[in-house]
Amino acid sequence: MKLRPIKRLKRPTAGGTGGKRPRRTGWRRLIPTWRMTLLGFASAILLGVGLFALGIALVKVPDAHATAVAQSNTWLYSDGSVLTRTGQTNRQNVSLDKVSPAAQHAALAAEDRNFYNEGAINVQGLARAALNTAKGEGTQGGSTITQQYVKNTYLNQKQSVTRKVKELFIAIKVDATESKDDILAGYLNTSYYGRGAYGIQAAAQAYFGVDASALNAAQGAYLATLLNAPSAYDVATATPAGKQNAVNRWNYVMDGMVKENWLPADERAKTVFPEVKDPQPNPGLSGQAGYLVDAATQYLTANGIVNETELAKGGYTIKLSIDPNRQQALQDSVQAQLHDNLNPDKRKKDATAQAGAVSVDPRTGAVVALYGGVDYVKHYVDNATRRDYQAGSTFKPIALAAAFENNARTQDGRTITPRTVYDGTSGRKVRGGKGTPYAAPNEGDKSYGQISLQQATDWSVNSAFTQLAQDAGLQKVKDTGIALGLPSNTPGLDPVASIPLGTATPSVLDMAGVYATLDNGGKQITPWLVAAVDREGEAVPLPAHKTTQAISADTANQVTSMLQGVVSDPGGTGWRAKALGRPVAGKTGTTDEQKSVWFVGYTPELVTSVALFGQDPATGAQVSLSGVGGIDGAAGGQFPAQIWTGYMKAALKGQPVSDFATPADGGEDAGATDAPTTPSTPSTPSASPSTGTPGGATGGTTPGDGSSSGGSGGKPTTDPTTQPTTQPTTRPTNRPTTRPTPTTPPTGQPTTQPTSPATGGTGALAGTGAGTGSGG
Structure with a gap:
């Protein structure tokens, strides 16, 4: 029997469809196979990696935006207290070592406790924030400090997907290129703390009045609390609920510091919520602050320390030489001696008075006080540094110094000393010059006849000084002024016959420097206002204060000795300054x-220059000061001397009284006369120096300054162009024995006290004018 081969039966597939895989039908077609899932997952990863790589490649770290780098400049008094801050953004960047460790730890405890052990992004934090946002629990940050730093510095605060994606990529790049310390410092310097304070340094000052380096744990924790809600958590202004929320947040930060072992538990237990300062208005540039900043800025830029562009970027801390106590004393004296006696509502003339003053330490050249005007925001021209008003007879000591330093001789060949006799006839023509002889009138056209150079100085006799300048040499007078401290480009500083009468227009600051040289034994130091400059923790080098022996010590002492007579002489034009009760030269x-009146005076310890300028508040034009304060006439011995005396009393209060150095010859050398030696009958002046009034307010009721206007005085009985023909029969004394004043001592004050101060003007700088300069 023949066996048939057995056929292998095919295993039926699922669904009984024979050898074919059954087709998925219905909803099952939507379920991916494991192969599809695996392939999709791998593709997603590759796509994500590719997109991430593309994002890293395409997203660049941009330059920091302007608001993130903008800083204020902080201006300090000499004692370190804040004068003002300038700039639109109240920020002063500091390095991390200038922030106390407690404040650093507080910020980390509040915002990112794992900062030093994590990357740029906290994935768990982002996921948690996304979940909370999706659940409707409010927008959640979930950002690391690195991300917040990136947002503050390179991006804006807008919540958007695009901004968030950029933030992530930039944060990764920043984390890879910057150290953790640099990132933390950047975060602390760019964060906003409320009260207009950007950065932890500005915040430390705004809330506690200390630098960031001095913040303790409680204070640092409070500032870290503010990062969450600056305005709502300001306990000085917040609602009761806001205050409680601030305290709760503060406790959270403090406890976090303990948890991270940044604060001992026992210290935490005894730490209480810190006392927070009340908000203070930004001092800005009002009052005297603007003048001080303006003068200091001129010093910084003129000396190449900081250029204007860099200064405008901010971030500088500039300590001035200004003593806050003396600054206040100067402001108080101007107010009490001048503005309290002005009433522009009743006397329009009072609105024309503009005061300027500068006080200098003669041994160092430091400017310790400066008054620039009634208010910088009302009168922006700095009266302390402007160079458009003539100096008048405050220039005469320069002529004295030129004569003594160069051993000058009179026209008949005798060495000039304080006892040298000059002709004080008003309008007397100068001898020895070229061209038409110059003939300067004295104040009120007053003639004095034969007087010593000392008396001519005390009474500020123009005719004597124009001859003195000619004898000394006009170019030498100019050169001496420059050596003593006048800028060589001072307007009107020309070697002409009128130079000793003050036709030049130096600033009040310039003249303070000149007199400081006299007070400092002839050693010249250009006055300075800036003691230290720092930018973001790095000191900016300052130039050395150069000292130059401009004139000999004996010349300086001789001039100082003579200028004491201006004050001590009962008839001297500066007699009001004698009320200081110390040795004074001026x-x-x-x-x-x-149009301007001055008093520049000094003691061995301090030099102060004060001037009053007449300026039309509407046009800025220079106008006469006559009538200001209800006084007919104006003189440097009035308001300027009174301001000077009031200030110096306060500035030197409690300091020991010291004397000036005595000249080598004691000022007692025999003098000579500039008169011809041909014997003849001496001319008789119209008034004796011992009885006549050397000028002043109306009718000679106030001792004046020797100017060519104001006061009264007799005409000379002889032709003023005629030179005296003999020497005086007796040698003049060094000082007159009586003060040539009226029987009633003048007060220099109006008869009624005005009730409101002047506001000053804001006009543009006026021109220097032509005039002859004038007296005293």
């Missing part, structure tokens, strides 16, 4: 038409 000045 000189008054009054210019043509009384």
